[in-house]
Amino acid sequence: MSAFNHITVLKRQAVDYLNVQPTGLYVDCTLGGGGHTGELLHRLGSTGKVVAFDQDRTAITFNEEQYQREITAGKLALVQDNFRNLQKRLEILGITTVDGVLYDLGVSSPQFDDVTRGFSYRNDAPLDMRMNQEQQLTARTVVNEWSYADLVRIFFRYGEEKYAKSIARHIERAREEAPIESTGQLVELIKQAIPAKARRTGGHPAKRTFQAIRIAVNDELGALEESLTQALSLLVPGGRVSVITFQSLEDRLVKRMFRERAMVPNLPAGLPVIPKEDQPDYRLVVRKPVTPPVDEVTVNRRAHSAKLRVIERIK
Missing domain, CATH: 3.40.50.150 (Vaccinia Virus protein VP39)
Structure with a gap:
């Protein structure tokens, strides 16, 4: 087994x-x-x-x-x-x-622990986050193709992230240069978008954004x-x-x-x-x-x- x-x-x-x-x-x-x-x-x-x-x-x-x-x-x-x-x-x-x-409800431990699934902000992996790996929509699509307004909306609504606008703006600027392919790249962008003082409290700075993207990917x-x-x-x-x-x-x-x-x-x-x-x-x-x-x-x-x-x- x-x-x-x-x-x-x-x-x-x-x-x-x-x-x-x-x-x-x-x-x-x-x-x-x-x-x-x-x-x-x-x-x-x-x-x-x-x-x-x-x-x-x-x-x-x-x-x-x-x-x-x-x-x-x-x-x-x-x-x-x-x-x-x-x-x-x-x-x-x-x-x-x-x-x-x-x-x-929530993501099962094996989904989090399998780094290839892209659920975790603690490991570098392709942006995926699909619970059903047969579906088309992935985290890569959300991060690279959804509009600034849609990113702000899901970060606020699904992540309750108060720096949603700043994070969405950093993502928008980065993807104009080249597609964002990995969770590691996304984590670094989120860290850059959140003030240093705020990053030191409240757990991992990417936690709320990753939750928001996961909820959006899987509706x-x-x-x-x-x-x-x-x-x-x-x-x-x-x-x-x-x-x-x-x-x-x-x-x-x-x-x-x-x-x-x-x-x-x-x-x-x-x-x-x-x-x-x-x-x-x-x-x-x-x-x-x-x-x-x-x-x-x-x-x-x-x-x-x-x-x-x-x-x-x-x-």
């Missing part, structure tokens, strides 16, 4: 909150190293089933080997696709309702909103969705979508009880996000920003 070193964050908690039924059907939208999928399979009986999605061929191949027995037994189906196509791909499998859906927020909308509609009453996020943009999107669906409509003041027809279809299982315990953060530095939110369909 090929190496796929990845420590699954909040593995037990995310599955615990799904309230797994032994005969249920569950979807892991972010297969990765298969940690959550394995935890789900462990809790299912002989008739329970997991469908796991990943757009990365490396993850699919690894888990085809890791879970060969479960796949052969019909307990696990692997789907290589973006989870924005959740409903369509499940319908192909004859599935129209599910008991639970799990998302573990991560658009895909998440589409997929979550489908997941919520697929749930049976009592079914739940668990979502682990690693950055504020994703967490805010999940928080907003969950709250909207669990919200009681505006009703006249003084009603003793909420009429049955006005009760929401969903409820928040946790009011505040669940975060990893200290011992997990100590072992896995990528766990420090993780937040788990859970919602349940009640009718």
Whole structure:
């Protein structure tokens, strides 16, 4: 089996909150190293089933080997696709309702650790950042071909980078001389664009810009909103969705979508009880996000920003 070193964050908690039924059907939208999928399979009986999605061929191949027995037994189906196509791909499998859906968002450790993928600002590599290596759009295209205005927009929106204009201007000037080909070149441009004093605080100076480009290349927020909308509609009453996020943009999107669906409509003041027809279809299982315990953060530095939110369909 090929190496796929990845420590699954909040593995037990995310599955615990799904309230797994032994005969249920569950979807892991972010297969990765298969940690959550394995935890789900462990809790299912002989008739329970997991469908796991990943757009990365490396993850699919690894888990085809890791879970060969479960796949052969019909307990696990692997789907290589973006989870924005959740409903369509499940319908192909004859599935129209599910008991639970799990998302573990962000880039998996092997994607970061494989320097050839271009996700990391700590290693020099070709500008790529594709989670699905079969898609056309790469980080090189974004950096070299997107307009100054578009670069500023994504750096602000997806990276919350306050030096977005300066970084975009440095990129624009550099690419007029020659194309920007590598992550190392991009990191140097970002460093030049940020004042020296600002570079000394807040982590690596390229972190926010690289996050922004990665989100743009993979349309991560658009895909998440589409997929979550489908997941919520697929749930049976009592079914739940668990979502682990690693950055504020994703967490805010999940928080907003969950709250909207669990919200009681505006009703006249003084009603003793909420009429049955006005009760929401969903409820928040946790009011505040669940975060990893200290011992997990100590072992896995990528766990420090993780937040788990859970919602349940009640009718």
